[in-house]
Amino acid sequence: MRIPAAVLASAHPVPAAGVTLIVVLLGVAVGLDPARLVVLGGVMALNQLSIGLSNDWLDAARDRAAGRRDKPVARGDVSVAVVRTAALVTAAGALALSPLLGLPFAVAHGVALAGGWAYNAWFKHGMLSPLPYLVSFGLLPALATTALPVPAAPAWWACVAGALLGLAAHVANVLPDLADDAATGVRGLPHRLGARGSTVLAGIALTAAAAALAAGLGVGILSLAGLALSLAASVAAVVLGLRGSRWAFRLVILAALVDVVLLVLAGPALAVIE
Secondary structure (H helix, E strand, C coil): CCHHHHHHHHCCHHHHHHHHHHHHHHHHHHCCCHHHHHHHHHHHHHHHHHHHHHHHHHCHHHHHHCCCCCCHHHHCCCCHHHHHHHHHHHHHHHHHHHHHHCHHHHHHHHHHHHHHHHHHHCHHHCCCCCHHHHHHHHCHHHHHHCCCCCCCEECHHHHHHHHHHHHHHHHHHHHHHHHHHHHCCCCCHHHHHHHHHHHHHHHHHHHHHHHHHHHHHCCCHHHHHHHHHHHHHHHHHHHHHHCCCCHHHHHHHHHHHHHHHHHHHCHHHHEECC
16 A cells, blocks of 8 residues: 555545535534535644644554554554654644634634543543543534634534544444554443443433434424434334344434434524524
């Protein structure tokens, strides 16, 4: 594998693209103009790539010990130094571009970026592992509303739903690697709860997210249908998770996707205009 491709693979490009797309769609929902959307997308792409790269940089020794053949650094396709440099450069680029969207956005973005890096460096190893996800995902609606020409605060219910989606994302991110992580000393909250308990936690978080969205979206055919689907999937995930079924995790993903769509469809209601 050539070095540029190895660096990109080390950046966790699929989750990075997913989070970037969510924030850009939230920007569309609140009415950002094309120029601001381009900057927002660029900042978030660099933000997410830097977080993914920092993960593979900081976990290089653990990944080698666990024999992670899916990690370019662990396979020797790219050096730790190259990945570290790429992580720092992309983080610096994200921070340098963010003031173009104003000081409130730059502050919110800086906190969200710091949350991702803090998780990789410290929080993933302990009981408070969900905290950076709660903070950073809770700020996603704010990244859209503060990017407006006249910055606005995000609706409280959108931030609550975002934070709870972050908790579910944390579980979804960790579940496939529980055994490898445990073997190399990582003991975050999902590791302590186990696969079944973590899936139940994610289902409960998504049920609560659906409730927050219901509080903010109000009555409408589309919103009610989406909320009903999200709630049904979340409750089913909890029930099946308690039984140890593999379908529980799939339902967690479904509920999360529905909640993201509902957040995007909320449109201008995401911003609190005084």
